[in-house]
Every structure is written in C-alpha cells, then in structure tokens.
Amino acid sequence: MNSDFHVKPEIRILGIDDSALLNEKVMIIGTVFRGGDWIDGVLRSEITRDGLDATETMITMIKNSRHYGQLRIIMLDGITYGGFNVVDIEELYRETGLPVIVVMRSYPDFEKIRSALRHFSDGEERWNIIKKAGKIEKLFTGRNEASIYIQKTGIGAKSAEKIIRLTSIRSSIPEPLRVAHLIATGIILGESRGRA
C-alpha cells in the first residue's frame, strides 16, 4: 500500500478540481500533466452538489480516458468536492489502480465538517469516508518553503513528497491542481480566479 517508487520527471499525473457551486450539477475538471511542465489533456465531468457520486464519477472519467494507461498518480484538492460530495480515496485507488495524493492548503477543520454533516441523513457514511482517508501530514514544498498538508493512499511518503516538489514549481500548489482550478473557474465564471 505505502510503496515508494521511482518518480520520473515526466510522470503522468491527473489533477482534479471542481468549479463554483452555482447549480445542482457541479463541473469537475481533470488535467493530465507530464510532471509539472506540460499539460497533455483536459477531462470534464459533472457531479451532484452535496451528492455522493464524486468517487464513482471520477473512476468512470479516469477509466474512460485515453490517457488512463499512461497515468501514474491522481491528485485531489481536498476530499470534498461540489459541497460535501466526499471522495473515497481508498475506493478511487482500488478501482483505478492509481495511487492518490490529496493536497490541502490548510489543516481541515474537522469540528466544522462534522457539524455540517449532521444536516445530512447519510452524514455518518460521509464522515466515515473522511475518517478513513487517513493521516494528514504536513509537507514543506520547494516553493518558498510554504507548507501544505497531504493525505495519500497507494504511495509511500518519499515518493509523494518527490511528486509534490517536482510539480509545485509556480506556487505552493502542484501544477495539475493549479491549472485544473484555473480552467474550472475560468469556464464557469468567464475568467479564472487565482488562489495559487
């Protein structure tokens, strides 16, 4: 499960971000990168706001992609997409065979999340998915030694850190996620908004 492996500079990475919560359906964007350098493809799919279909939608989007055979890793921007549509990263890993790195700008406020989940009839199921995403580790990226937080499955700590450093070349956020964010906000709002 926590194996380290050789990280090639052009390792194919899929970064997934979601768009603003304007409708019942929320667009998710996947960017296929070679390392931190070069965007090779763009994927688009839709999940339900506050639904529980993010994991399955991502699995389908990835397995249907012509890039699937070349992908080596999935990067997520946190594990809640489209509101509280939580991603089961163990299932994502198991079904795609691709290790998952979850990147977070700050340590999640679990009190707040748990409290919000009380409004959902299946709040306990969502909370269990969040809990089993595992340990949150702090990581200092190459860029200004800014710190981010990560969770991971299917990949060792050393390989995960290597991949984060390889791809965080423009900001403290890895390129596949930075660019997925630019595309998702640009498409929905007419112009991208930065946070990276």
Next chain:
Amino acid sequence: MNSDFHVKPEIRILGIDDSALLNEKVMIIGTVFRGGDWIDGVLRSEITRDGLDATETMITMIKNSRHYGQLRIIMLDGITYGGFNVVDIEELYRETGLPVIVVMRSYPDFEKIRSALRHFSDGEERWNIIKKAGKIEKLFTGRNEASIYIQKTGIGAKSAEKIIRLTSIRSSIPEPLRVAHLIATGIILGESRGRA
C-alpha cells in the same frame, strides 16, 4: 503598424480557440500564457455559430479581463471561429491596442471559403474581412522545422517569428493555442482531442 519590438521570454500572450460546433452558441477559450511556459489564466466567452459577433465578443472578453493590462499579443487559430464567424483582426488590434498573430496549420483554401460564403446574405462583408487580414506568410518553427502559416497586424515579421519560436515548444503550434484547444475540446466533449 509593422513595428518590431523586444520580445521578453515571459511576454504575456492570449491564445484563443473555439470549441466544436454542437450548438447555436459556440464557446471560445482564451489562455493567458507567459511565453510558452506557464498558464496564468483562462477566459471563456460565447459566440454565435455562423454569426458575425466574434470580433466584438473577443474585444469585450479581452478588455474586461484582469490580465488586459499585462497582455502584449493576441494569437488566433485562423480567422474563422464558430463556423464562418470571421474575426476582423484590424479591428481587434485597433480596439484592444494589442498586435494579433494568426496561426494556420495549412494554407487556407480560399476557393472553398468563397464558395461557402455565397450561402450567406452578408457573404461579401465576410469575404472583405478575410481579404483585409493581409498577406499569408510561411514560417518554419523550431520544432522539427515544421511549417505553419501566419498573418499579422501591429507587429513586425521578426518579432512575430520570435514569439512563434518562443512558444512552439511542445508541437508546431504555439502553447497558448495548443492549450486553448485542449481546454475547448475537453470541456465540450468530456475529453480533449489532440491535433497539436
């Protein structure tokens, strides 16, 4: 009009491509690049299929962008967008103050275009816009010495060639256009399709 200027490696370029013709409204995507390296922003707007609103829509999209003050050049993928919605590159240059480089993979088939325009009541107006886009020049890019064709306004031949070479690092097509194409096709079709 045909001035050459110093081309910085991180010159801000806006590349614009359109999406597939699936509906009456056709999405156009702008990518803001620093040279050929780094995507800084994504713009999105809509034009009418076979309409005559591409020029005005692009002018509005560009002037409303928070990147406007930093942009130095516009790159187009041919001058017909969304079917036969022709772009008046002189007007685009005049209204935005930004020089325009039009990139084409092959020499346009003017016979075919003129023939198709006969089906439009304002075909003569569209033909005039196409004619005044000016001379088409062949250019060999750095990449495998593949040849492309360009038209330009507001920029000299040397500067235009420098910018094309600076940005054609992954294929014979400049990065701002290659990536705008990936985004436009990815969003509309669910997965990007390459031609670059």
